[in-house]
Amino acid sequence: MTVLKQFATSPGNIVIAGAGIAGSAAAIELLARGFRVKLLARPERSAQPVVEALGEHTVRLLAEIGCVSVLKQAAAVATRGFENGWQDAAKPTFIDGIRVHVERHTLAEAMRDEAVRRGARLELIERLEIRPTSALEAGGCTWWAALDATGRSARWSRPVQRAGRATATLYTGPGSADARPGRIVRIDERSWAYRIDHPTISTIGVIGESAQSGRLPGRVVELLDVKAPDRFTTIGHRTAYVQWTREPFQGRLLAIGDAAFACAPLAGQGVRFSLASALAAAATFRCLREGADAALAADYYRGFVHDARRRHMDMLERLRGGTFIEQPLFSLDRLHVRVTARVCMTTLLHQGNLVRSAAFRMVDGGCVRWIGSFDLLQLAELARICLPATDLAARLVLSGLNPQQADSLIRWCLQHRILAPIRPASSIPMR
Incomplete structure (x- = not known):
């Protein structure tokens, strides 16, 4: 009897192919x-170390599942900001914000150990021979639901597109004790590079430019301000193109992480999507177990993956034109x-339930209705006409927010273009 056939059919039982971060x-x-x-995973094999930079939102997702402690276990270090040389490689611009630098394989191992500590059963197998299908719900099934977390191989979620x-050539070298900010530079129209430091090792990725005799190209050394370039060695090549499964939701088989959508490394969103998709899939299964409509669940999860891919592709298109979009800063005075x-009408997850609801369509195509417990549709009434931002803040305070929350909410809505800055008629000069 196979590993999977030994797994009971109770609605409480889920099998996950892959024990990485997702x-x-x-x-x-x-x-x-x-x-x-x-959890089904391959036996541990030696892996070349690769340092990644996690943004603040990624750390918040780890906090949401109570796993910030794994960053300490993985020897992660925090640094402030990163240097963006996309528009001018010779003079990178400093972009503020906290980034956490961590070696990816060490983080994945720490996450897996935490899952086992909390009660997950881990089984090591050399190869996944069985591919679940839409027949999961039939009487002959041996599990109630399944997740494909097998990365770009997408073993249970093929075909993929x-x-x-693009291919990335990766290099590793000596670490940087001060864990200085990462840097990204555009080399030419078809190639770019990044550097992420950690106290123990540093990682450099060159996308679109071939390695030369295992040495870092001289221009990359210069633009990335590489210390001790002679001590860097090539550790391999990785795919750097966008990939996605054609169907992330197949009955009770869901694809998560890179198996659902593997983004280009340019935005550094891989770990963030892995965590977000894991949370979305878990919420979907909870709703299905409690009797939610399967069509509604499919609409929600497919939309979640599709929106993430579309936002990423739109960003890549802007970058091909040489534009690196930064969040604008607004003064409310x-x-x-x-x-x-x-x-618009869409399917959303709210308080653990899937609901068909009205929501705001954001400029990136995503939909949003609630920020925490605040219903954003209240803004449709509070700011249906042009008014001073300070007046809107006062109205939000009267609705139950504190002043800091009101200020943060207005800034968030401006950044996501739910609200727009408007010149009042009185400020327009008369002709």
Whole structure:
């Protein structure tokens, strides 16, 4: 009898193929929601170390599943900002914000160990021979639900589609004791490079430019301000193109992480999507277990993956034109605002339930209705006409927010273009 056939059909049992960051995060979240989880993973093999930079939102997702402690276990270090040389490689611009630098394989191992500590059953197998299908719900099934967290191989979620043929050449070298900010530079129209330091090792990735005799290209050394370049060695080549499964939701088989959507390394969003998709899949399974409509669940999860891919592709298109979009800063003094985002109908997850609801359509195509417990549709009434931002803040305070929350909410809505800055009629000069 196979490993999978030994797994009971109870609605509380879920099997996960892959025990990397996505699979382990999903296991942790599912265990917290009362499911029983089996993780299928290949025996450990030596892996070349690769340092990644996690943004603040990624760290918040780790906090959401109670796993910030794994960063300490993985010897992660925090640094402030990164240097963006996309528009001018010789003079990078400093972009503020906290980044956490961590070796990816060490983080994945720490996540897996945490999942096992919390109750996940781990089984090591050399090869996944069985591919679940839409027949999961039939009487002959041996598990109630399954997750594909097998990365770009997408063993249970084929066929996949790809965009581009980019390849990254990775180098590793001595670490930097001060864990200085990472740097990204554009070399030419078809190639770019990045550097991320850690106290123990540093990683350099060159995308679109071939390695030369195992040595870093001289221009890369110069633009990335590489210390001791002679001590860097090539550790291999990785695919750097966008890839996605054609169907991330197949009955009770969901694809998460790179198996669902593998983004280009340019935005540094791989770990963030792995965690976000794990949370979304766990919420979807919870709703299905409690009787949610399967069509509604499919609409939600497919939309979640599709929106993430579309936002990423839109960003890549802007970057091909040489534009690196930075979030604008707004001063609310003397600023007038009005709701300009349109309202649409979509499927959303709210308080653990899937609902068909009206929501704001953001400029990146995503939809949003609630920020925490605040219903953003209240803004449609509070700011249906142009008014000073300070007046809107006062109205939000009267609705139950504190002043800091009101200020943060307005800035967030401006950045996501739910609100737009408007010149009041009185400020327009008469002709």
